[in-house]
Amino acid sequence: MKKVCIDIDDVIFKTASHILETLGLFFNEQYSINSLSIYDIEECLKLPSDIVTDAIDIAVSNEYPELEKDSRKTIKWLSQFYDITLLTSRNGSEYLDCTLDALANRDIIYNSLRFGKDKVSFINSMSIEVFIEDNPEYIKDVVDTCNTTVLVYDKPWNKQFKESQYLHRVYNWQEVKEWFMIKLGG
Numbered sequence: 001m002k003k004v005c006i007d008i009d010d011v012i013f014k015t016a017s018h019i020l021e022t023l024g025l026f027f028n029e030q031y032s033i034n035s036l037s038i039y040d041i042e043e044c045l046k047l048p049s050d051i052v053t054d055a056i057d058i059a060v061s062n063e064y065p066e067l068e069k070d071s072r073k074t075i076k077w078l079s080q081f082y083d084i085t086l087l088t089s090r091n092g093s094e095y096l097d098c099t100l101d102a103l104a105n106r107d108i109i110y111n112s113l114r115f116g117k118d119k120v121s122f123i124n125s126m127s128i129e130v131f132i133e134d135n136p137e138y139i140k141d142v143v144d145t146c147n148t149t150v151l152v153y154d155k156p157w158n159k160q161f162k163e164s165q166y167l168h169r170v171y172n173w174q175e176v177k178e179w180f181m182i183k184l185g186g
């Protein structure tokens, strides 16, 4: 079976929104996801790093995270055709249990789950056909070094990527499904 890798935070779960809501409660402010023009909350919002770290910790530990719309049903549909690995840069020794709980509580279907920041070497070693990701660092490295198509899950912090042979931007999970339907039909 062909293989797809899917990132978790800000692809399946609305993690950044939860981090911003938490920071909003800390500071009695409203932060918009559109202010995150780069993948760095401290830098974009000019907030102290220890407080941002606390908010990230709270968001990532959430056992009932809000889903990106249609992520669950599209992944379930995709699992008929592909072996699905969830590939997260979350620290596995710290966040294993809450991640397993969050995926179970939200009924996300997958074949395997892999923690760590070495996504690129994993993708290279496993002949992954498609990778769905929002983080600019991984997008760039995979496009540059792997024979894998990257579906860039559109976020304010990854607008710099232009369409190319191995890179396609998707704005929601319905578009992910449509892209795979064309691929499977062709």
Ligand SMILES: [Mg+2]
Pocket (backbone or CB within 6 Å): 007, 008, 009, 010, 011, 133, 134, 135
């Ligand atoms: Mg992510």
